[in-house]
Each structure stands twice: as structure tokens, then as C-alpha cells.
Amino acid sequence: MAVALTMANLFGTLNRFISRLDSEPQAQQQSRSTSGYGFQILRNNNPGLALEPWFDFIIGINGHNVESPDQNLFATELQNCAGSTISMGVYSAKGQQIREIYVSIPSREAGASLGLALQWSPLNVTDDVWHILDVMPNSPADVAGLLPYGDFVIGSPDGVVHGDSGLGYLVEQYVEQPLRLYVYNNEYDITRMITITPSKQWGGDGALGCVLGYGALHRIPAPLAEPAQAPGETLFESAGQDQQLYHPAATPDPTQSSQHQQPPPPAPVSNPADFLVPANMTFASPPIPSTSPGPPPGGRAKKARAHHAVAPAAGLDDYFAEGEKVSRERDNAPTPKPTSGLPPPPKSGGPPKAASPAPLSET
Numbered sequence: 001m002a003v004a005l006t007m008a009n010l011f012g013t014l015n016r017f018i019s020r021l022d023s024e025p026q027a028q029q030q031s032r033s034t035s036g037y038g039f040q041i042l043r044n045n046n047p048g049l050a051l052e053p054w055f056d057f058i059i060g061i062n063g064h065n066v067e068s069p070d071q072n073l074f075a076t077e078l079q080n081c082a083g084s085t086i087s088m089g090v091y092s093a094k095g096q097q098i099r100e101i102y103v104s105i106p107s108r109e110a111g112a113s114l115g116l117a118l119q120w121s122p123l124n125v126t127d128d129v130w131h132i133l134d135v136m137p138n139s140p141a142d143v144a145g146l147l148p149y150g151d152f153v154i155g156s157p158d159g160v161v162h163g164d165s166g167l168g169y170l171v172e173q174y175v176e177q178p179l180r181l182y183v184y185n186n187e188y189d190i191t192r193m194i195t196i197t198p199s200k201q202w203g204g205d206g207a208l209g210c211v212l213g214y215g216a217l218h219r220i221p222a223p224l225a226e227p228a229q230a231p232g233e234t235l236f237e238s239a240g241q242d243q244q245l246y247h248p249a250a251t252p253d254p255t256q257s258s259q260h261q262q263p264p265p266p267a268p269v270s271n272p273a274d275f276l277v278p279a280n281m282t283f284a285s286p287p288i289p290s291t292s293p294g295p296p297p298g299g300r301a302k303k304a305r306a307h308h309a310v311a312p313a314a315g316l317d318d319y320f321a322e323g324e325k326v327s328r329e330r331d332n333a334p335t336p337k338p339t340s341g342l343p344p345p346p347k348s349g350g351p352p353k354a355a356s357p358a359p360l361s362e363t
Contacts, residue, residue: 036123038066038091039074045115050101051090054154054191055220057123059098060089069120078114083107093126095222129154129184130167131218132210139209144196146210150187152220153212156180157193164214171198171207189223 038057051058059066061077068074078086085104092099106113132151135141155161157180159170171179175198184191198207 036091037069037120038123039071039118040121040125041116042119043117049103049114049116051116052092055093055126057091057093057121058088058118059091059123062086065089071118071120074118078105079108081105091123094220096219097222126154127219128162128166129214129218129220131213133213134211136204136209139202139204139206140196140199141208141210144194146183146194146196147185148210150185152184152186152218153181154184154191154220155182157182167212174198175200175207184220186221186223 036059038059041051041053041056041058044051044053061074062081066074082105085102088101088103090099090101091097103114130153132141132146132148132153135146135148153161153167156170158174161167161170178195178197180193180195182191183194196208200207202209
């Protein structure tokens with residue numbers, strides 16, 4: 001009994017140890033993606049610099065991490081690289097990805113300014129977003145233009161939203177009053193500001209009339225690499241070389257000589273067997289010769305074998321006649337033979353018999 005308890009405790013300890021090893025890499029990866037600090041982009045006045053306000057953080061420069069929150073130290077390092085190109089490590093809240101960009105620093109005579117407004121912030125400040133999952137008809141969210149699945153509420157100029165209950169607390173303060181919200185749309189990769197009036201008298205549940213999602217499963221995803229296909233556009237294209245595509249003919253150039261113009265390739269010969277013939281298409285009967293040979297001597301002409309390449313009505317009659325013939329052969333029914341020129345035999349009775357002698361009368 002003691003041995004069984006010892007083995008059970010040993011296996012239980014081993015299972016807990018293995019589960020802890022399996023959970024550590026995932027926890028470390030999650031902590032790396034949400035922990036840390038960087039200079040958050042608040043405003044970008046340089047259109048040639050691929051940095052997005054609120055979403056992007058500068059976390060590295062020239063191969064090393066930015067660890068000091070002193071903006072003067074960061075500006076001094078940029079001025080020391082005036083007239084050259086530096087590399088920056090940028091963390092993006094869209095998809096929680098890190099990328100590297102190269103920036104040309106202006107010379108000292110030009111001011112060595114990048115036109116950025118920065119703020120030292122934790123990276124997980126962008127985790128406080130609310131995903132719009134569903135919008136009720138005729139609700140305040142519907143009137144304001146919120147879109148399900150694609151919209152994310154990322155903030156408000158009318159108050160600070162932080163934590164799971166941050167947005168709900170702000171909405172309660174603005175019941176029956178206009179509230180401005182910053183909304184990011186993942187499908188179109190744009191940020192807009194909407195004005196919504198929370199109300200509890202609109203006829204449904206909640207003050208906004210929408211379903212919100214918050215947490216790790218509702219972070220802002222990476223933007224779509226390609227725009228959504230409009231109706232009528234081709235979503236997939238075949239890579240085969242045998243597919244014939246229509247290309248509009250180019251306008252001929254009168255300055256070019258005719259000897260440089262290539263003749264168009266000949267059109268491929270189509271195989272009639274590659275096409276389907278509609279079932280209701282009628283076929284013309286073959287031409288019938290004007291003269292036909294007479295019947296053979298000594299009997300009637302033998303009926304010719306039916307062919308299917310005739311008119312539709314005649315073809316059906318021959319088809320049924322041939323089917324009747326096959327049915328007779330299978331049933332062993334006598335087949336009528338062609339008659340000769342002799343007259344047919346009488347239907348009943350035999351040949352005329354001689355007259356019998358009259359009976360004798362007794363006297």
C-alpha cells in the first residue's frame with residue numbers, strides 16, 4: 001500500500017513538472033510581447049517617415065535597445081548621427097510585431113529634426129482596446145456608424161480609458177450626452193473619430209447597443225496586406241500558361257516601320273469533340289438520292305437497316321422497331337417471313353374432296 005502511494009505521488013510530481021515546462025515558453029513569449037518600454041509616437045509631422053502615431057514605439061536605435069526615458073539623451077544621440085542614416089527598432093501594436101526601419105537624419109545646418117512628438121510609455125498601454133463584436137439595429141452604436149468585427153475602440157479625447165471597466169465607466173459619465181471615441185478599423189487600416197450618444201432608452205440592452213470584446217483574444221491584429229475584393233473582381237488567378245486571357249490590342253505607332261511589327265499568332269484550331277452539343281439541337285437528315293434501284297426480281301424489296309443519323313421523328317420509329325425486334329428474339333416469338341409471289345393457302349379446310357356416292361334405297 002505504501003509503495004502504491006509513493007508511486008502515485010511520484011507520477012503526480014512528474015506531471016506537474018512537465019506541465020510547468022510546457023507553460024514557461026508561452027508565458028515568456030507573452031511577457032516579451034507585452035512588457036517593456038519605448039518612445040510612443042504621439043505626432044508625426046514628417047510624411048516621409050513610416051511611423052504611425054499611437055501604434056508605433058521606438059524601442060531601439062543603431063542595434064541597441066533604448067533603455068533610458070530621458071528624451072534629451074535620445075535627441076542627443078540623433079544629433080550625433082546628423083547627415084547619416086540610422087536604424088530604428090519599432091514595435092507596432094498592430095499584430096504586436098517588431099520591425100526595423102532606416103531613417104536619414106538631416107544635417108546640423110538643417111536642424112537635425114525628425115518632426116516627431118514622443119512620450120516614454122509602456123508597450124502594453126495599447127492593450128486597452130475594445131473589439132466591436134456585434135451591433136444592434138437602431139442602437140446608439142448603429143447610429144454612430146460602428147462596424148462589427150472590424151472596429152476597435154482605442155481611446156477617447158474626453159477621458160482616459162484603462163482596464164476592462166475603463167470604457168464602461170466613461171460611458172456611464174456621458175449617458176444622454178455626446179461622447180467622442182477614437183476607432184480603428186482593421187479591414188481598411190484607418191483610424192477615425194466618431195461621436196456617439198449613450199442612452200438607456202433606445203429600446204434594447206446596454207447604453208451603446210453593441211457587444212464588446214476585451215483581452216488577449218481581442219488585440220489589434222496585423223492589417224490586411226491586400227484590399228478586399230470588390231464584387232465582380234477575380235480573387236484567384238490561374239498560373240497555367242495554357243489559359244487564354246484577353247488583352248486589348250495596343251494602339252499602333254505610326255513612327256515604327258512595318259518590318260518591326262510581328263504578325264499575330266494564328267488562332268488555335270478548335271476540336272469539335274471538346275464542345276458540348278445541346279440536347280435540343282436538331283440534326284439535318286442525310287441527303288436522299290433522287291433515284292433508287294428497283295426491287296430485286298422474284299420478291300419484294302428487303303427493308304433496309306435503320307440508321308440513327310436521320311430526322312428525329314423517323315429515328316424514334318426505327319428505334320422502337322429495332323427494340324421490338326430484339327424483344328421478339330429474346331421471347332422466341334416467330335418472326336414473320338417474307339412471302340413469295342404464290343397465293344396464300346386457304347384459311348380453313350383442305351383441298352376439295354370427291355363427292356360420296358348416294359346411299360341405296362330399299363324397296
